[in-house]
Amino acid sequence: MGFEGFLGILVVVALFVASAFFSCSETVENENEQLDKLDDGVGNIIADGEHMTRAEAEDAQARGEFYDTYL
Numbered sequence: 399m400g401f402e403g404f405l406g407i408l409v410v411v412a413l414f415v416a417s418a419f420f421s422c423s424e425t426v427e428n429e430n431e432q433l434d435k436l437d438d439g440v441g442n443i444i445a446d447g448e449h450m451t452r453a454e455a456e457d458a459q460a461r462g463e464f465y466d467t468y469l
Contacts, residue, residue, distance in 0.1 A: 432464060 436443045443455035
């Protein structure tokens with residue numbers, strides 16, 4: 399395996415890293431979209447009958463508590 403093989407492996411790794419980065423940014427956008435839909439208009443979130451701040455809602459979402467929350 400010469401320089402060409404090393405270069406090929408390097409390109410594959412770079413594509414993998416770029417793919418992971420772009421899929422991660424899509425996930426964050428989807429999570430923010432869900433919280434935006436649950437916003438009460440003054441910066442608080444209403445979910446499952448509870449009022450909470452945006453930071454509390456982001457923490458709950460990170461724990462997976464909003465997975466099945468629908469409007």
